[in-house]
Amino acid sequence: MLKTINCTVNGRAMELQVDVRESLLDMLRNRLHLTGTKQGCGVGECGACAVLIDGETLDSCIYLAVWADGKDIVSIEGLTGADGSLSDLQQNFVDKGAVQCGFCTPGFVVSATALLEKNPNPSKDEIRRGLSGNLCRCTGYQKILDAVESTADQRRNK
Numbered sequence: 001m002l003k004t005i006n007c008t009v010n011g012r013a014m015e016l017q018v019d020v021r022e023s024l025l026d027m028l029r030n031r032l033h034l035t036g037t038k039q040g041c042g043v044g045e046c047g048a049c050a051v052l053i054d055g056e057t058l059d060s061c062i063y064l065a066v067w068a069d070g071k072d073i074v075s076i077e078g079l080t081g082a083d084g085s086l087s088d089l090q091q092n093f094v095d096k097g098a099v100q101c102g103f104c105t106p107g108f109v110v111s112a113t114a115l116l117e118k119n120p121n122p123s124k125d126e127i128r129r130g131l132s133g134n135l136c137r138c139t140g141y142q143k144i145l146d147a148v149e150s151t152a153d154q155r156r157n158k
């Protein structure tokens with residue numbers, strides 16, 4: 001059964017017909033071709049599919065597309081500049097070597113963006129806790145934590 005929803009995705013208001021069983025992840029990837037959001041586990045464990053919904057980080061694989069009605073959705077594609085330039089956080093992921101295969105990276109960047117928005121001066125433990133819903137199988141977590149910490153430092157010193 002299809003249902004019409006109205007939502008904002010990466011700043012663009014849209015009306016969409018979605019299946020009532022469809023996940024937000026499938027809506028983003030298959031209907032809108034926003035393939036930066038990844039499917040890892042598909043059951044809310046790995047954070048690869050994380051997006052911002054009204055500013056909160058949520059796993060889009062376990063969030064129904066129909067629940068997005070009236071919501072403001074931001075995916076990884078919405079975090080770059082209009083010209084495609086990287087955010088300071090994304091640049092720090094590159095500079096700190098916090099990306100290996102890159103599969104987990106969109107989810108980490110989304111979660112860390114929300115974390116720094118809510119807490120611009122996070123301690124190391126707060127960064128760890130804030131990213132505890134995201135799993136990485138190849139980079140190791142230290143470089144990811146370094147990238148987030150450097151971003152907070154740079155913003156403080158601007």
Ligand code: FES
Nearest residue numbers: 040041042047061
């Ligand atoms: S794919 Fe959604 S949490 Fe793993």
Ligand code: FES
Nearest residue numbers: 100101104136137
């Ligand atoms: S960089 Fe490969 S899973 Fe994180």
